[in-house]
Amino acid sequence: MGRYPSAETVPSAGLEYVLFGVGLSLSSLVIGLYGWHALAHGLPAGPILVMIGIGLLYCLPFALAGFFFRTRRLKRLAAREALLAYLDRAVE
Numbered sequence: 001m002g003r004y005p006s007a008e009t010v011p012s013a014g015l016e017y018v019l020f021g022v023g024l025s026l027s028s029l030v031i032g033l034y035g036w037h038a039l040a041h042g043l044p045a046g047p048i049l050v051m052i053g054i055g056l057l058y059c060l061p062f063a064l065a066g067f068f069f070r071t072r073r074l075k076r077l078a079a080r081e082a083l084l085a086y087l088d089r090a091v092e
Contacts, residue, residue, distance in 0.1 A: 016070045023062030030055035 031052055038048040 011069070011073045011076070013070070013073065016066050016073070019062050019066035019069065023059050023066065026059040026062065027056055030059065 034048055034052045034055065037043070038045070
């Protein structure tokens with residue numbers, strides 16, 4: 001972090017929302033497709049649950065990246081707010 005945190009821009013939350021949306025939509029799609037496949041073909045639940053678990057593991061990186069960007073944005077925002085509060089107290 002630089003000397004003056006308020007000089008740095010705080011990233012927007014757009015990327016977080018995109019990553020969370022992609023992760024959520026992929027998770028829903030995986031669960032829906034494997035559920036439909038199990039109902040249509042009368043398959044036992046055990047192998048389908050394993051396939052759903054593997055499919056959800058592919059969606060996990062999107063959620064983790066979203067949490068990473070959210071944490072980074074909130075840290076920068078907290079540093080900026082702390083500096084502004086300090087300057088506000090110094091002016092009074």
